[in-house]
Amino acid sequence: MKLGVNLSFAVKRWLEPEALAALIHDRLGVKYVQYTWDLTDPWWPAAERDRLAVAYAKAFRDAGLVVESTFGGLASYTYNHVLAPNADLRKLGKEHLKRAIDMTAAMEVPATGMPFGSYSSADAVDPARREEILKLAEEAWVELAAHAAESGLEMLYVEPVPLGTEFPSTAADGLRLMQDLDGKTEVPVRLLVDWGHAMFEPLFGIEANMDHWMKTCGDYIAAYHIQQTDGQLDRHWSFAQDGLLNKGVLEDFWKRYDLKEQTFFAEFVYPFEATDEYVLGDMVASMAALDVAKAA
Template sequence: MKLGLNLSFAIKRCIESERLATLVAEDLDTKYVQFTWDLVDPGWPAQTRDALAKDYAKAFKSAGVTVESTFGGLASYTYSHILAPSPELRALGRDHLKNAIDMTAAMEVPAAGMPFGSFSADDALNPARREEIYKEALEIYVGLSRHAKERGLSMLLVEPVPLATEFPSTAADALRLMQDLDGQTDVPVRLCVDWGHAMFEPLFGTDANMDHWAEVVGPWMAVYHIQQTDGHYDRHWNFTHDGLVTPELLRNYWDRYGLTDQTYFLEIIFAFEERDEIVLEDMKAALKLLRAG
């Protein structure tokens, strides 16, 4: 298995670029990362933002670590973005991803991604409104793909999420989005599928498993987030915690579907009040378990 780290574990902790790069390369012995926008906000003033982002990119390169993509984090996920109820909010969502693309280009990283967006509670229950907003969001995304190509990116990533008010949430939703964008975008758009999202039983029932996602959207899945979950909430527990996902399950899936170039990014979100030394030891222990799986 090709293992990598989403840098979510580091937010509000180890945020100095050289220290974080050294921690990833030496303490955690990892060569691939996904850079989270929780470390550098795409909405910050461009000159300062890009200088900070470049500093991270330089530090990781010097440490022998490849930044494969950048990705929205907790802060970004708060907002509805291009599925918001008003044109003004959807425009801000467009600008959010556009800024992230610019930051990613400044880092010389080839891909950027985030969840597509979320409807308001009222719009989510109104099929006509959902369709109207969705069609507009597709146009926005096609335009963003053009910008991504102009800035030198080679791929955009969309993460399905386990909420019925968001899109895509189901594998069928994800397939529709991929098919609707296929051939329309200037760079390929692919899925970043999170194991904890896909195994969310309250929403998906008997389809809450990764085999179902592989059957429906397998060719579109380019990246994975892995986390430990109980299937009842989006836990983002580490693999030192008991749950539905085991190293053996991850390995079996990798082998059965012949994965090669994809990356399993460990995306763990610790309580902010957890002690730093506990976080580091827990990350070391989890990676040891996964590598032995």
């Protein structure tokens, strides 16, 4: 398996670039990194934002790490972005990703992405409004992909989420979005599927498994988030805890689908009140449970 780590665990804790790079390399034994926008907000003034983001990218490279992509985090996920109910909010959502593309380009990282967006409560239950807003959102992403190409990026990611008020949530939604955009964007737009989202049984029922996602839209999945889960909530637990997933399940999946380059990024979200000592110990134990150091 090809294993990496999303830097969500470091937010509000390990902010010094060189120290964070050393922690990832020496304590976690990880080579592949997905940088979270929670460390440098795309909306910050561009000069200061890019200077800070580039410092992280340089420190990671100097430590022998490979930053494969940047990705939206908790702060970004708060907003409705391109599926918002009015034009001003949708324009700001588009600008949000545009700025993230600019930041990613400054870091010399080839890809970025985020969840697509959220409908308002009223729009979510109105089929006509959903389609109207979705069409506008897809047009926005075509333009954003053109900006990504001009900026030197190679790919944009969309992460499906386990909420029916958002899009895409189901595997069928993911396939529909990919087919809608396929051939229309100047860089590929692909799915980044989170195992904990895909296995959310209260929403997906018997389809709450990754085999269903692979059969439905597997050709469009370019990367994954992995997290420990019980299938009942979006847990984002580490693999130091028991749940439905383990190294064996992930390895079997990798082999059965003959995956090659689709990195499994461990994405764990800790309570802010957890101590730094606990988080670091839990991360080390989780990476050991995945046997990251021996992963291909």
